[in-house]
Amino acid sequence: MSHSILFFDDYSEGAHPNILEALHRTNLQQTRGYGHDAFTHEAAELIRAKMNQREASIHFVSTGTQANMISIASMLRPYESVIAVEEGHIAVHETGAIEATGHKVHTVPSLHGKIRPEAIEALLLEHNDEHMVRPRLVYISQATELGTIYQKKELEAIYQTCRNNNLYLFIDGARMGSAMTSKEADLDLEEIAKHCDFFYIGGTKNGALLGEALVIIHPDLKKNFRYHMKQRGALMAKTRIISIGFIELFKGDLYFENARHANAMAEKLATGIQTQGYSLAHPAVTNQIFPILPKQLILQLEKKYGFYRWPTIVAPEDTMIRLVTSWSTREDMVDAFLDDISSFNKW
Amino acid sequence: MSHSILFFDDYSEGAHPNILEALHRTNLQQTRGYGHDAFTHEAAELIRAKMNQREASIHFVSTGTQANMISIASMLRPYESVIAVEEGHIAVHETGAIEATGHKVHTVPSLHGKIRPEAIEALLLEHNDEHMVRPRLVYISQATELGTIYQKKELEAIYQTCRNNNLYLFIDGARMGSAMTSKEADLDLEEIAKHCDFFYIGGTKNGALLGEALVIIHPDLKKNFRYHMKQRGALMAKTRIISIGFIELFKGDLYFENARHANAMAEKLATGIQTQGYSLAHPAVTNQIFPILPKQLILQLEKKYGFYRWPTIVAPEDTMIRLVTSWSTREDMVDAFLDDISSFNKW
Amino acid sequence: MSHSILFFDDYSEGAHPNILEALHRTNLQQTRGYGHDAFTHEAAELIRAKMNQREASIHFVSTGTQANMISIASMLRPYESVIAVEEGHIAVHETGAIEATGHKVHTVPSLHGKIRPEAIEALLLEHNDEHMVRPRLVYISQATELGTIYQKKELEAIYQTCRNNNLYLFIDGARMGSAMTSKEADLDLEEIAKHCDFFYIGGTKNGALLGEALVIIHPDLKKNFRYHMKQRGALMAKTRIISIGFIELFKGDLYFENARHANAMAEKLATGIQTQGYSLAHPAVTNQIFPILPKQLILQLEKKYGFYRWPTIVAPEDTMIRLVTSWSTREDMVDAFLDDISSFNKW
């Protein structure tokens, strides 16, 4: 099953060329291991500056599942639990990584992938004694699993609900770049950092070779975090290969440029598909879109393009698919895809 | 504390230039994620061929702690335990990663870092009912934490003990390259694979940008292994950045060249130090050596070189240090170090 | 808040007098500890005979949460999960005990507390690769949390679905006695044992001083089970104090007499309440009933009787409560309760 063009995900290529160049340039410089090196300090400083949080702790890990499971487990006592939406990555797509650290993941229904404060409060009402776990953390994703984003007013309401109820708020930012550069975005890095206790900035899906930058805002959560990382296998001997990437992404505007490009390609896809008469299952505001297409068209497209049919089946004949663009999606790839839809329609 | 020359470890630099070159060359090739790509298949095939084990399962993870904890946890039932020597990496230097998966690590005394079959058998004798854990796995390192290696006769005896007692044998090969190219080595990859159930080939410490190659030999241990990886955060979206490195290391002789160079540099250091009248705490046969030096000399050397004083204190005045060489240690670094010892002695 | 009569639960008293008498009679007999005693062997034999399963393994533990968590954890590999209904005891009322052993609990909607085969199959369809956990076990309760029971046809269909899909079936029998003696029951102990892989027979809620009898049917699940028990703190030095109780319950018909009495008292309550014009939220077939009553009546009743308002709020004015009867509920307690409803209605 070889495809000429892939819209499966945003990690189909290596890394932005600037990052490979930086790895090459610094290659023989000797440093201490495990993040005790000048590159890692510099990357952390750049991120702290960008979000105007001088006291934040920054750590680098290699995968999103690590980012989620280590952060969440570090915030909870054994009997405490985390609340997510039904589509939440930790609830579905991490093979029980959170449960493997001993904690329950509650799921609540979402609105296009977004959690609502009332859903949190309803769940809290039901959990009031020691025969049940004690919810202690709300997990959200920005952008969500369905490509939507939280706006400032929404995030404020959620964070307020958390603070009213002694809950931490954690934001999975695997696609934070795409969210921050969305045409509907009103939350930049500084605002995100002000409205949660812990979050991460995804590199893997936005042009880094690998790695996610964990950002700890709440002072109580910073202590001994490296112990958690080491215990879960996430403290890398050559942490520098992640941090050198983050220096390149954050020393200028590259992180945002990459994301803006991905968004632009997704928007072009979305508009083109809608123009041809097909609808999208969720608002198209980041680099993931969810068209609903006739089965025949899907079969046709699958001959040339790689993409996922997404679990939810909307109708017996029309099916939802997911298209993902990235920093490296070329405009001609998008044009080809739209042309093939157009041909099918004329056919 | 900035040093001009580091002998701290074998991961002070980036990667062998061939690997960076390969990453550059393949960068924009689109592939599926999570190891379902041609690079990962090729790397696995190369390793299988090199060890003449066509049925082995090969998986790539990013750190040694991941390699150990995921492999070991995958082999055990909840009440089963693993046996290691007192200096074993899993017993001391992984922040309880094995225990965090629920399993006890027994420790037995070692001979220069090596386990003895009698120590295994003595421990088994003491564990005979359900009030105690059930030992099920022996963990050894090749090379050991003290830079020594197992020879074929020794490994055979250990593996025989394991098979006689229904124990799996797992080999931590973080420094497998250095072990296989030691002047005293009589175990190549093919022999290693024949004498254990599961092992890994370390990349991080032998010139790879990152990554360890897990090799599952025993058929019972192969099933659903990717589930374990995902659950522990080790399934990388861009597995290719590890596997491209292993292709470079194993398509020709690079893995062994890197290790031979590290060993040669260590041997030169060891010989030079001994020539100047100092002794080594352990046999010097791989890329880690453990000289015992006067405190004054150590203080002098620490001004220019980076290395660890090693825990064990041998005498109030003489102290053990650890020197580690790598694929990228230059001969002039070694010469400088030996010259400075020589100057001190004349002084 | 002291009540003269309690309908909170079925463990408000000590134990059936025969059991106390047996403890007294055997008190000074010396035995080996941890279940290696003649009482425990006899109790196991009696249960095996009653269900006509000579090869079943029987173990005794002290609480229902132990019974569930140890059994379930013993059946699963780290990445495997268990399926329950939304109201399932393990899903809600055990403070994340299953997750604390590392496993996800899936929840599916129920029909009056009962699972449907289609719900199992739908969930399996969505879990098909290593990015998600692997469902391996279906957990049901007989009687259910809502007081209903599975009939033979239903259990057969569920067990068939399990076998078709390589799933174990585990039955939580905390209220197995009440279920087996229900007026609608067509599943006795022998039939239960034929239609699942592992189940337990509850003592605590049916007149025992303490304890649940675990019954392992599937041969693969028997091995080393005592190790699991010991590791989780469930292997009691004086296991005999549980097994002596089970001897009394199963040497004659006491286990069933106790349950029949509890059911009769519940039925009398249910009939009386319905006669007075109130409805029940769920079919009343065992010793738990769920009347929906006006708030004023509830407030009145709460002055004299102990019972729970049950989570689900049906209407702003009418509220569901739970009434539980037991082997020791006296008929005059039931009469008093019904009289007080009657007085309220006339009022």
Added chain:
Amino acid sequence: MSHSILFFDDYSEGAHPNILEALHRTNLQQTRGYGHDAFTHEAAELIRAKMNQREASIHFVSTGTQANMISIASMLRPYESVIAVEEGHIAVHETGAIEATGHKVHTVPSLHGKIRPEAIEALLLEHNDEHMVRPRLVYISQATELGTIYQKKELEAIYQTCRNNNLYLFIDGARMGSAMTSKEADLDLEEIAKHCDFFYIGGTKNGALLGEALVIIHPDLKKNFRYHMKQRGALMAKTRIISIGFIELFKGDLYFENARHANAMAEKLATGIQTQGYSLAHPAVTNQIFPILPKQLILQLEKKYGFYRWPTIVAPEDTMIRLVTSWSTREDMVDAFLDDISSFNKW
């Protein structure tokens, strides 16, 4: 292998008759479940009064392994560890229960089962960064596994070491009664409570039907403890069956009478054995003694008496055995045992 007289352990019989009587007397009294009952409150009050600690939290669990694992796990963050002596119950005889909650158990050599402050300090020195676990808790037993006891001066020194190093001190009091009534005891309940952060008072081994009373002294450790209990399966529906026992044991002097009797019987055994020319491996000050006897004598005694040969083999011909007495050991049992040794010697 049926023996007429058992010295295997101190839980070979049921319970002190007063306790059975109290269970009988209170049997039909209705109470709330899970420890929210007047019996449990009374038992806790009696224990608080006895140790003059009005603010202590008291909880009741059914086994010693539960007592240890739940208490210890509740005190630790995931990367923290516990220190015990090599013979420590948690280190050897609980099937890895502590590790199953995710924590490493360090072992240090003991002096007749007792830990020394220097051993704690040496271990702390070696654990100083995030590549190793962080010791946070010292676990000791009073009496120890070898029947010895800590005296006040020793306990003070250990507790001081703990406080100097930010370590909690936990005392396993499975045989606390025997320790407090030893002829060498200078630590009563009040003194014990002043010199640790958390401990438990064993019932199972001192005449209770079942159960251990957990005592939390340190204010930071009290919060939400019942959640830990429930999650680990230790919150009993009928907690009253434990607490009614503790009322009997602590409303007067019964707890101490039971223990004094056990100690007297052990002392008589010890003196008799020594008089006949055999030595003891450890000081005989509580209800466990460890004679070293010739193999032929052991074989002879095993025909009539039940006891354990203890792991450590002292000499090829002489072997250590363990004899345990209890509240219910009769003087004629001891006499018979000594007579049989005497006969053997004359023979």
